Amino acid sequence: MLLRILDRLEETIIASLMGAATLITFVAVVHRYLVDVPVLYPYLFGINLAWSQELCIYMFIWMAKFGAAYGVRVGIHVGVDVLINRLNDSWRKGVILFGLLGGALFTAIVGTMGAKFVIELMHTDQVSPDLELPSWLVYACIPLGSYLMCFRFLQVCWTYVWTDQLPHHDATHVDDIEVSAKAPIALGEA
């Protein structure tokens, strides 16, 4: 139950950040041009959107950190599987587990480094340049996102040990068309 809430929360956060960042950047561009229209000038001049660029960057960084965790859950991260596809089953399982635990190790280390960094920042009065948000709040996405990602790696690992099932993102899935062959790896949007 708790996990289901976490899953939904994760999806809602990254989808809304994506939508919000797009809207904000779009509005800032439109505003920049409409402000030159004489009729609208008195209404729009007072609105300063100089912070939109910074906000957009922060939103996307937050999205990237949580989205990376979501990506582990749905198996979207790109890997090289040319070799492991040729191994026999028991070796294959061992190597895949090694890879997953490596992911958990990396994210745990990064999360801890990020947490230390954020705690140090909490003792300072540093703020971000345009929005003047406290820096520790902005950087908090590193520990939060990394620990969540670590948890997702362990979760995938646990499922794999017991059921031999890995999340598999099917990049070749096409809407309304039945898919017969599967790509050996889930590749990036390129």
Place this chain on the structure above:
Amino acid sequence: MSPALIFGLLFALMLTGMPISISLGLTVLTFLFTMTEVPIESVGLKLFSGLDNFGIMAIPFFILAGTFLTRGGVARRMIAFTTSLVGHLPGGLGLAGVAACAMFAAISGSSVATVVAIGSIMLPAMVEHGYPRRFGVGVISTSGALGILVPPSIILVLYGVSTNTSIGALFMAGIVPGVVLALMLAAVTWFVAWRNGYPKMPKASLAQQFKAFRESLWGLLLIGIVLGGIYGGVFTPTEAAAVAAVYAFFITVFVYKELKLAEVPKVLLQAASMSSMLLYIITNAVLFSFLMTHEQIPQAMAAWIIDKHFSIWMFLLVVNIILLLAGNVMDPSSILLIMAPILFPLATKLGVHPVHLGVLMIVNTEVGLCHPPVGLNLYIASSIAKMGISEITIAVLPWLLAMLVFLGMITYIPEISLWLPRLLGMI
């Protein structure tokens, strides 16, 4: 000594199948903990500052625009338009497929989106009209690669960001090569169809052509918004991408009504997860290039190359071989993020223009998209056409050969890439 160790560890980790981003990160951590005296704390900061760049943010926006556009509508109307133009020639639907891919590539930044959008409509149509499956798959999976060459292109943005090259100039540099490659692929298509006597479509009247043009106008306008906007200085590439995403949302939901408002969150989630995956590789690639710079590896390689009196000719040949080999194990964005920071300093030392190197790298990764084992375009085409991978591998050969010839031209005739941006005064 340490370059061999760094790359050895990276490749060993990558071969275990762990995500490329994690392999990069673990390699960096291993070296920071054991070999160097870089303060570990700076790594935490790098994980954030690596993405703290408005230029990078063009990537999620272009991905979002592409995700909307892949939902049909735009692609279908573009196909109808190109079919009305060239359908009556030998191999008509194949030629229309190449043209539609080139057109769609000009509004989407990814070749996956291009193959999915055009292929899912064009391949069934070709089979229905009596073309062999392997012909259709050969045309679409290679033409789809135009998606990352013709601007806007996510991969060109990655190159621009990781080497500090003007994204606007890179976009303009992609236009002429994109047109040349489209023409070459069309020539192969025409030749294969003519030799085998594949069916032609009835010739469309002028009125029909105009109607098809008017219906696809909404999609075509996007080309003007993005390229015109960037070239005309109306917006930065990132802003153009955001405008493109909003525009794509608008035409898919309100004009063509291919998507219900309630389905928008699903599209957002899909685009967000794809973007996060790429941004996560970028973060770790920034860490990796930080390690490379700290160990002065590109500088050492540059000194070695100068010392051995490598000619540009030799250097470019070696670059091509390395990139084609990398195309056998990695996807375009990973290749670019790992190799660009290494190759860039070497190339500039030898006098290769940064924009030329960028286009050259893109074309190399394009070839990798069209052959196994990781040719994603092939896998998408195979799942649409329900054909086995080994059969498809043979089916794409004529077009793949054309792409290799094209790669040679791009490598040794820099003017193909540099002419337009130079004419426009961007480089």
